[in-house]
Amino acid sequence: MSSFPPRNEKAFSYAIPEEASQPSKKSRVFRRLAIFLGLTWVVLAGFRHHSSYVSGSGCSVKSFLPSLNYESDKDWDWDFSAGGRFQNQEALCPQASALVPQKNKEIWEKLATKFETEEWKAKAREGLAGAVRVPSESYDNMPGPGEDPRWEIFGELHDYLEKAFPLVHSTLSLTKVNTYGLLYEWTGSNPSLKPLLLAAHQDVVPVDPKTVSEWTHPPYSGHFDGTYIWGRGSSDDKSGLVGILTAIESMLEAGWTPERTVVLAFGFDEEASGHHGAKALGKKMEEVYGEGAFAFIVDEGGGFSQLYGTSFATPGIAEKGYIDVRIDVATPGGHSSVPPPHTTIGILSQLVVAIESNPYPAQLTRSSVLYSSMQCYASHGVSMDSRLKRTIEKSVKSDRALKKLEKTLFEEPATKALVGTTQAVDLVLGGVKANALPEQAYAVVNHRIDTASSVEEVMKRDTETIQKWMKTFNLSLEAFGEEVVLDRKEKKKKKAYYGSVVLTDAFGNHLAPAPVTPTGGEEAKPYEILSGTIRGTFNAFRNVKSLGTGGSKRLEEEIAVEEGGIAVAPGMPTGNTDTRYYWALSEHIFRYNHKNSRIGTNRLANGIHTVNENMEVEAFYEMVWFFETLILNTDEATSV
Ligand SMILES: *[C@@H]1O[C@H](CO)[C@@H](O)[C@H](O)[C@H]1NC(C)=O
Ligand SMILES: [Zn+2]
Numbered sequence: 001m002s003s004f005p006p007r008n009e010k011a012f013s014y015a016i017p018e019e020a021s022q023p024s025k026k027s028r029v030f031r032r033l034a035i036f037l038g039l040t041w042v043v044l045a046g047f048r049h050h051s052s053y054v055s056g057s058g059c060s061v062k063s064f065l066p067s068l069n070y071e072s073d074k075d076w077d078w079d080f081s082a083g084g085r086f087q088n089q090e091a092l093c094p095q096a097s098a099l100v101p102q103k104n105k106e107i108w109e110k111l112a113t114k115f116e117t118e119e120w121k122a123k124a125r126e127g128l129a130g131a132v133r134v135p136s137e138s139y140d141n142m143p144g145p146g147e148d149p150r151w152e153i154f155g156e157l158h159d160y161l162e163k164a165f166p167l168v169h170s171t172l173s174l175t176k177v178n179t180y181g182l183l184y185e186w187t188g189s190n191p192s193l194k195p196l197l198l199a200a201h202q203d204v205v206p207v208d209p210k211t212v213s214e215w216t217h218p219p220y221s222g223h224f225d226g227t228y229i230w231g232r233g234s235s236d237d238k239s240g241l242v243g244i245l246t247a248i249e250s251m252l253e254a255g256w257t258p259e260r261t262v263v264l265a266f267g268f269d270e271e272a273s274g275h276h277g278a279k280a281l282g283k284k285m286e287e288v289y290g291e292g293a294f295a296f297i298v299d300e301g302g303g304f305s306q307l308y309g310t311s312f313a314t315p316g317i318a319e320k321g322y323i324d325v326r327i328d329v330a331t332p333g334g335h336s337s338v339p340p341p342h343t344t345i346g347i348l349s350q351l352v353v354a355i356e357s358n359p360y361p362a363q364l365t366r367s368s369v370l371y372s373s374m375q376c377y378a379s380h381g382v383s384m385d386s387r388l389k390r391t392i393e394k395s396v397k398s399d400r401a402l403k404k405l406e407k408t409l410f411e412e413p414a415t416k417a418l419v420g421t422t423q424a425v426d427l428v429l430g431g432v433k434a435n436a437l438p439e440q441a442y443a444v445v446n447h448r449i450d451t452a453s454s455v456e457e458v459m460k461r462d463t464e465t466i467q468k469w470m471k472t473f474n475l476s477l478e479a480f481g482e483e484v485v486l487d488r489k490e491k492k493k494k495k496a497y498y499g500s501v502v503l504t505d506a507f508g509n510h511l512a513p514a515p516v517t518p519t520g521g522e523e524a525k526p527y528e529i530l531s532g533t534i535r536g537t538f539n540a541f542r543n544v545k546s547l548g549t550g551g552s553k554r555l556e557e558e559i560a561v562e563e564g565g566i567a568v569a570p571g572m573p574t575g576n577t578d579t580r581y582y583w584a585l586s587e588h589i590f591r592y593n594h595k596n597s598r599i600g601t602n603r604l605a606n607g608i609h610t611v612n613e614n615m616e617v618e619a620f621y622e623m624v625w626f627f628e629t630l631i632l633n634t635d636e637a638t639s640v
Helices: 028-055 105-116 118-132 149-164 166-171 209-214 238-253 278-288 344-356 369-380 386-394 399-410 455-467 488-492 522-547 617-636
Strands: 173-177 181-186 196-201 228-230 262-267 296-307 310-313 321-330 422-430 440-449 475-479 482-484 499-505 566-568 589-596 614-616
Touching (some): 105 118, 105 238, 105 522, 105 617, 118 149, 118 238, 149 238, 166 238, 173 278, 181 278, 196 278, 196 617, 228 617, 238 262, 238 589, 238 617, 262 278, 296 522, 310 369, 321 344, 344 422, 344 440, 344 455, 344 499, 369 386, 369 566, 386 399, 440 455, 455 475, 522 566, 522 589, 589 614
Parallel strands (some): 196 296, 296 589, 475 499
Antiparallel strands (some): 181 262, 228 614, 296 310, 321 440, 321 499, 422 440, 475 482
């Protein structure tokens, strides 16, 4: 799992031409005219915004709006004398204040003292290392538990967890779902509070045997070198899995009991799309707890890193959708010595060219997650280039500035891919013999679907692109189970075709874009709790550490963003997590691991999905602290 922002800050060092950022000297008359036009435009833009809101099609209208409340005029303070520049930056990306437990303050401070205890630290890191030593790999297209012996290793992992977290296992109830899915419930004393759901996955991507020699420490050694724990899964996602269990074990040890129920869901094939694990867990939780039962959900996802001179945490609030469209072309075979002008392969090639010459438009809209992220970077990134910053500020109202911002951002393909639907022709097959006309050929196009679009929209657009070529080649078209009527008159005559094209969902695993988690307005209470907890944990952990023993006295002190504190920005993950099966359980889903994603380095630098995966042990302790603080904060929250 990785998320926006992409890899390094370098990708974001913008060079923006002077002209659009700096208002040129205007005559008085011209300025007045500009102000008048500006005001008229604001009114019109407001109206247009409203109508596009109403007419939004595809997925639910609400999901179009990560809502930073940029539409509400009360937050705005325009200074027209400065060329209509936005003045109140904070309002673009308001930050929740650091949130630390009040009612549970005593227990929280008690929990903090363990960071000074070598005994606790040794136990915590050994807990993670031990889990890494169980190679719980998952593979694509595995039949379910009981049908494939490769799942059995998960039984070993369960035995290990039982031994390593005795209090968790004697206190929480545990249901095994589809044999290896783990569903824990830490039952709270107040059943009227919506439970909190924490998710993680037990499986890891397989280690390619050819790469074992490239590992500094063997992939399942769980070796601790004093700074890092090494091995497959040390970060993705056993740090999350063990982090949650370590937090709860510590809280139980300290004698705390929750008012609000905490549920833990640990899938076992997240890296292979969650068909057996999260899918069954999601269904089970719908049965047991019901739709919309959870206050909010936190699963693995984006961490925090340094961008524009500021630490930004980027919890993922959405996920793109997915579909693989298969294009099958069939025409009569025959001997290659009497060829038609276009063989099946020739026709397929033309269709592929048609698809590639017709990319999906990518547009930076004010409702996209990427746009919300940029607003936050502009508001709180202390070293952001001032011209870029101004462009972002202006783009709140100026379409011209918005276009300019889009142009700048889209120069980086990884950033561009965060908005709009993408397409990639990833598979092609056809022909069996050099002297025989191919009767069949197919290609598969992989799409990642924009949060504002839908599977249906992609099916429709691909059909339209292909349809245009049917007459040229005299072919019939069937798209996603339905015959496409190409010519009404001809249809009556029961027209015969030379061949056929059939479009299908290649593997039957299409996925709609995830609903966007609200981050503004009344709906955003869970986002505020999460943001406040991130900021509170970040501050407290650094305060405690900098003071050494006795540091808990400074737990509550807030470090401002300008003084090196952390800011929170909505993130857009580039992949999917197990939460794809949890949409019905809560509209507040966050993909977030409270860990440093390594400043200015490629995400692969800590080896996720490749060689030398590792976890910095200090970051792991902080993650445990984050889960403890999150559980306590949510327990005493009255707003969710
Ligand atoms: C289309 O193909 C059918 C079957 O081969 C043939 O009968 C028909 O004449 C063709 N039509 C055109 C316009 O080529
Ligand atoms: Zn993962």
